[in-house]
Amino acid sequence: MISIKNNRVSINEVAKAAGVSKMTVSRVLRDEGGFSEKTRAKVMAQVDLLGYLPNRLATVFAGDTRSTFVGVAIPELGNEVFGLVLEGIDRKLGAFSHQTVLGMTQHALDQEERWIERVLSWQPAGLILTGRSHSQKSQSMLRSAGIPIVEIWDLNTSPIDMCVGLNHYDSGYDMGRYLLSKGFRKFGYVGTSHITANAASARMDGFTKAVNDTGGEVTKHLCLHDVPGFYPGYYGTEQLLASTPSVEAVFYQNDNMAVGGLEYCRIRGMKTPDDIAIAGWGDLPILSVQPYRMTTVRIPHLKLGQTAAEVLMDALQGNAIADVHDIGYLLVPGSTT
Template identity: 70%
Template sequence: MDKKSNKNNKVSLSQVAEAAGVSKMTASRVLRGEGGYSEKTRVKVMAQVDQLGYLPNRLATVFAGDKNSTFIGVSIPDLGNEVFSQVLEGIDRKLGTFGHQSVLGLTQHTLQEEEDWIKTVLSWQPAGLILTGRYHSARASDMLRNAGIPIVEIWDLNSSPLDMSVGINHFDSGFDMGRYLVGCGYQKIGYVGTSHDTANAATTRLDGFCKAVEGGGGEVTRQLCLHDTATYYPGYYGTEQLLASAKDIECIFFQNDSMAFGGLQYCGAKGLEVPKDIGIAGWGDLPVASVLSKRLTSMHVSHLKLGQAAAEMMMARLSDEPVEPCRDIGFRLIPGSTVRNTKGR
């Protein structure tokens, strides 16, 4: 595949000045607040700054004399999720080998938090951006298109990215897990995860899962989406709530392995034998899953590899090398022994 050209057009100070009908020097003075211009001129310049989406370089003095920035902005939802910590490790480790540094932003799974961070980090003139997810606010998308720098969207593979994308097809991974559990004989299956206000990979996974279960003659009896983080404790009390409201559930699919660990702990505390009394399946194949007394049924994704691939794509683009705009790192089902009729049992 041919190298994809970067079509993002960066707005210059000269464009702002021309649109405002003033000289570049006057526009620069307005932005620096140096004086020597009228209030009417200031209003005209600032109106064009807002309309054109111009972002001043706040670190110009830091980079004076440097040919290129070495900063790469990297956004992830949160650091509490071990999955994203591994992705970040892969990115940072690979960027470091090329002499570049990560500037981290935490978006807390909200488009507004991401938009605010993008506005701030672009004003620092990074060499590129690596963003978690394929969905952005309209304002953020405009800023990204006008940034004039390489952009890699990670995690949820996007066949039509802003620039480049690396990740997996989350719908397919959920579908494969649903098909597998129905194939193991489960008919009434529950789901425990977290809720988000915007479209996200977990929601896409759940859609694929439900499609496969229903297509195989089974039923997703109850979906419990908690207003909490996708970690161990919500997995524990989420399992309690699910089983209290739907006692005929034969198996539970969790949003990720951390929540599944909580589910396993709850079942053990209540004397429920896994998988004899109930099946448990997670997603992500965290390292700790391999040392549990029972190998957790999960979906393996190389989070470290994903981060490294994103950094490699970024550095190739910065070096003007050919780059595939989309890279699927794939996934692999881990049968484990927490659902019945598996090879790991």
């Protein structure tokens, strides 16, 4: 059996090599003062020579310094929307010398609850959570944590602490009104389903309300048990049109599904928007390499993440900030409608 040796250098080894006490090394690393420049240079030389890495987490637990960890929970990494938001968060936190501790909840309240319980035991500086739905136990833990909490993605006018997001219902409603203004009256929706309430459901509800309010009809809501990607959009469109061929326009949960649906229609010889209109959501990167402009709703993903991190850092620094931050959205008409 191969034995794996832990070669991590200890603070005691640094102190011995520098000829000083462990306490002196600790004070030098924390830049607390009480030592000469010669001592500091001697200690840091041994730190560099030995490759010593301070145990920041242990230091936080010992109460010697303020935590630089920020817990960030997203539903999944497979959905590039959350990857873009996470990039914005991580960039901004890094600029403030804070580190992201990532958790994935898979849209499950119990998984989020377990993650919150675990990450709070690490004494983070703050938490950033995706969505507004949390279990009762999670809400209780969050309210008593005594650290900044930022809920992102869904705009919540009554957040646990602070919120950065957009109104998904309104974005769906605006898309419905826009498609109706183009003369379409019979609609379909293709998306995915989750056990818990989510932003995609709010968009679908807003879209349906707009259509119903203006004399149109959503003849089919197709919510697949799958991830919102290209292939589900492709076969979801096939199922939708097979069951309701009278559909004139389809609204998709996101742009990736819409691109899949558009490809199915292209293979079937259907032209957009003459034979069928297609609209997506999110203004995802895939649209930048398509030979057409997809009708979509543009979301500033990076800005959302960066704003969440900025709000959290402002709270940590004691600055006066608003509880709710609406980053907005923009409906972008294209040639597919």
